[in-house]
Amino acid sequence: MRLWNGWGDEKNNLDFELSASSRAFIEQRIGKSTPLADATLQDALSRVPVSRSPEHRLISTDAEDRLRHCRGQSIPDWLAMRSGDFGTFPDGVAFPETSEDVQEILSFAQDNDLIVIPYGGGTSVCGHITPEPGDKPVITIAMSRMNKLMALDKKSQIATFGAGILGPDVEAQLAKEGYTLGHYPQSWELSTVGGWVASRSSGQQSLRYGRIEKLFAGGRIETLKGTLDIPTFPASSAGPDIREMFMGSEGRMGIITEVKVRVTPIAEQERFYVAFFPSWESGMQATREIIQSGQQLSMMRLSNATETETHLKLAGHERVVNLLNRYLRMRGAGEGKTMFTFGATGSRDQCKSALKLTRKLIGKHRGVYTGSLIGKQWEHSRFRAPYLRHGLWDVGVIVDTMETCLDWSSVPAAVVDMEADIANALSADKEDVHVFTHLSHFYGQGCSVYSTFIFRAGSDYAETMERWKKLKAAGAEAIVRHGGTISHQHGVGIDHAPYLPAEKGVLGIKAIKELCQLFDPDGRMNPGKLVP
Ligand SMILES: Cc1cc2nc3c(=O)[nH]c(=O)nc-3n(C[C@H](O)[C@H](O)[C@H](O)COP(=O)(O)OP(=O)(O)OC[C@H]3O[C@@H](n4cnc5c(N)ncnc54)[C@H](O)[C@@H]3O)c2cc1C
Known part of the structure; x- marks a missing residue:
C-alpha cells in the first residue's frame, strides 16, 4: 500500500x-x-x-x-x-x-x-x-480501478488505456506486445496516464518520444454536459483541436476516462552516457549546438557546477568520486565543471551515429566524455530522487524545485536570477539556502530550467511553511520577470495560479475561464485550481 x-x-x-x-x-x-x-x-x-x-x-x-x-x-x-x-x-x-x-x-x-x-x-x-x-x-x-490496456491497434500504433493506469503498468502491458510509450516523468511509478494529460506532463526522454501533447492521440471524456469522444487522426486541419482543450485542464472541465496514446515498438538499443564540460558557459553552448544540429538523442541534461558537485557528493562513493575528480581535473574539467548526461535510443545504427556526432560536439567544447558507466548509474537511480526527500525530512531538511522553460536568449540570465533570488529569499531570517540547477527537455528554441533548493525546516510547521512561501514566491517572480512559463511540466494547481495571468494575458485567462464554464456552469469541477 x-x-x-x-x-x-x-x-x-x-x-x-x-x-x-x-x-x-x-x-x-x-x-x-x-x-x-x-x-x-x-x-x-x-x-x-x-x-x-x-x-x-x-x-x-x-x-x-x-x-x-x-x-x-x-x-x-x-x-x-x-x-x-x-x-x-x-x-x-x-x-x-x-x-x-x-x-x-x-x-x-x-x-x-x-x-x-x-x-x-x-x-x-x-x-x-x-x-x-x-x-x-x-x-x-x-481513477485507480480504471487501470487496463483496453486495446492495442498495432497497425496504427495506438493503445487505449483506462485513465487511472500507473506508469509501470502502462509499460509492462505494452512490453508484453513489444511496444513502449516511453513517457517517464520522474513521478512515473505513482502517476497515471489521465493525470499526465490533465496536467501536461513531460517525461525524461521527451527528446525521442515527445511530451504528452505529442503522445495523446484522443480518448473519452465525461463532462457534466455529456460525453466527448475525441477521435484519433494522424493530423487534421479541421479547426481548433479538442485534445488541446483538455490537455492541462486539471480536472476543471471533465474527467478523462480513456486515453488513446501513440506507441512505438521497443527500441533495439538504449544507453545513457556522461561527459563533463569545463564550465557552465561551455556546457550551455555545446548542448544548444547539439540540439540545434538535430542529433537523434532521447534525453539530455546539463547540471550546473553546484548541481554537479552536489550530485557527486551525495552519490556516496567517495573514493571513486575522488578518482574521477582527479582525472577530470587533469583533462581540464576542474573546479566549476558541469555534468552532461545524455541518452541514445533507437536502432544500433541510429545510436552509433548519434553518439559519434554528439561526442564530436562535446570535444569541440572541450568536454570530457566518460562513457556509459555513470550513465548506467543515472539509469539505475532515475526514479530514486523522490525517495531522497524522506532521508532529508528525517534530519529536518526540506527540498523543493522550481521549473520553467524559456527561449535560449533568456536562459543564462534567468538561471542566475532564479538561483540568486531563491538563495536570498530567507536572508532576513538569516537562513542559508542551497540552490542548484539543471537544463533539461531541450528544444531548438530553448530549454527547461529546473532549480532545486534545500533549506532547513523551521522550529515548527508554521515557520517551515512561511519559509517555503518566501522561497516559492522568489522563484516564481524571477521566472515571470524573465518571461518564462510558470511551469514546463508540473502544471498550475493552486500554487502557480497567481502567476498564470502573466503568460496568458487578460483575454487568454477569460477564454480559459469561459471554456471551464461551458462544461461546468455551476463551478463544481475542481474549483480554485488553474483559474480560481
Ligand atoms: C517526485 C515528483 C517528480 C515529478 N516529476 C515530474 C516530471 O518529471 N514530469 C512531469 O510532467 N511532472 C512531474 N511531477 C508532477 C506530477 O507527477 C505530474 O503532474 C503528473 O502528471 C500528475 O499525474 P497524477 O496521475 O499523479 O495526477 P494527480 O496528481 O492525481 O492530478 C493532477 C491534476 O490532474 C487532474 N486529473 C488527474 N486525473 C484526471 C483524469 N483522469 N481526468 C481529469 N483530470 C484528472 C487532477 O484533478 C489534478 O488537477 C512530479 C511529481 C513528483 C511528486
Whole structure:
C-alpha cells in the first residue's frame, strides 16, 4: 500500500537514510537542522470530520480513504500530511470502474450539489487535488480501478488505456506486445496516464518520444454536459483541436476516462552516457549546438557546477568520486565543471551515429566524455530522487524545485536570477539556502530550467511553511520577470495560479475561464485550481 504521508510504498525497502558524508555536506551548506515531529496515522485519522456526503454505491466515506486521497506531494502537502493537520478533506471518495460509472457520479454530483475532484496518482506538486474549504460536500473521484490496456491497434500504433493506469503498468502491458510509450516523468511509478494529460506532463526522454501533447492521440471524456469522444487522426486541419482543450485542464472541465496514446515498438538499443564540460558557459553552448544540429538523442541534461558537485557528493562513493575528480581535473574539467548526461535510443545504427556526432560536439567544447558507466548509474537511480526527500525530512531538511522553460536568449540570465533570488529569499531570517540547477527537455528554441533548493525546516510547521512561501514566491517572480512559463511540466494547481495571468494575458485567462464554464456552469469541477 502507498505511504499515507510521503513517497512510495509502505513495504518498499529503499534506503531513505542519508550517509554521514551527505549529511555533513548539507550541514556545511545550510547549517545544523532539527527534524519536525511527525503525526501518526491514528492522530491524523482522529481529525477527519464526519462526512457530509449523501450515500452512493460507488462512494466510500471511510475516514482512511478520504485521508489517503486528500493531498498531493507538494511541500504544503507534505507539511499537512506530516503534521496531521490536513485542513480540508473530501467527504467521500468514489471508485468508478467504467466511464458509465464516472458519468453516474457526475450526475449524482449535479443532483446533490456536490464538488468533484478528479484524482489520478496524487503526485501533483502544485496543490491540484486539495479540497477548497466550503459549504458543499466534496467527492474525490479516484481513477485507480480504471487501470487496463483496453486495446492495442498495432497497425496504427495506438493503445487505449483506462485513465487511472500507473506508469509501470502502462509499460509492462505494452512490453508484453513489444511496444513502449516511453513517457517517464520522474513521478512515473505513482502517476497515471489521465493525470499526465490533465496536467501536461513531460517525461525524461521527451527528446525521442515527445511530451504528452505529442503522445495523446484522443480518448473519452465525461463532462457534466455529456460525453466527448475525441477521435484519433494522424493530423487534421479541421479547426481548433479538442485534445488541446483538455490537455492541462486539471480536472476543471471533465474527467478523462480513456486515453488513446501513440506507441512505438521497443527500441533495439538504449544507453545513457556522461561527459563533463569545463564550465557552465561551455556546457550551455555545446548542448544548444547539439540540439540545434538535430542529433537523434532521447534525453539530455546539463547540471550546473553546484548541481554537479552536489550530485557527486551525495552519490556516496567517495573514493571513486575522488578518482574521477582527479582525472577530470587533469583533462581540464576542474573546479566549476558541469555534468552532461545524455541518452541514445533507437536502432544500433541510429545510436552509433548519434553518439559519434554528439561526442564530436562535446570535444569541440572541450568536454570530457566518460562513457556509459555513470550513465548506467543515472539509469539505475532515475526514479530514486523522490525517495531522497524522506532521508532529508528525517534530519529536518526540506527540498523543493522550481521549473520553467524559456527561449535560449533568456536562459543564462534567468538561471542566475532564479538561483540568486531563491538563495536570498530567507536572508532576513538569516537562513542559508542551497540552490542548484539543471537544463533539461531541450528544444531548438530553448530549454527547461529546473532549480532545486534545500533549506532547513523551521522550529515548527508554521515557520517551515512561511519559509517555503518566501522561497516559492522568489522563484516564481524571477521566472515571470524573465518571461518564462510558470511551469514546463508540473502544471498550475493552486500554487502557480497567481502567476498564470502573466503568460496568458487578460483575454487568454477569460477564454480559459469561459471554456471551464461551458462544461461546468455551476463551478463544481475542481474549483480554485488553474483559474480560481
Ligand atoms: C517526485 C515528483 C517528480 C515529478 N516529476 C515530474 C516530471 O518529471 N514530469 C512531469 O510532467 N511532472 C512531474 N511531477 C508532477 C506530477 O507527477 C505530474 O503532474 C503528473 O502528471 C500528475 O499525474 P497524477 O496521475 O499523479 O495526477 P494527480 O496528481 O492525481 O492530478 C493532477 C491534476 O490532474 C487532474 N486529473 C488527474 N486525473 C484526471 C483524469 N483522469 N481526468 C481529469 N483530470 C484528472 C487532477 O484533478 C489534478 O488537477 C512530479 C511529481 C513528483 C511528486
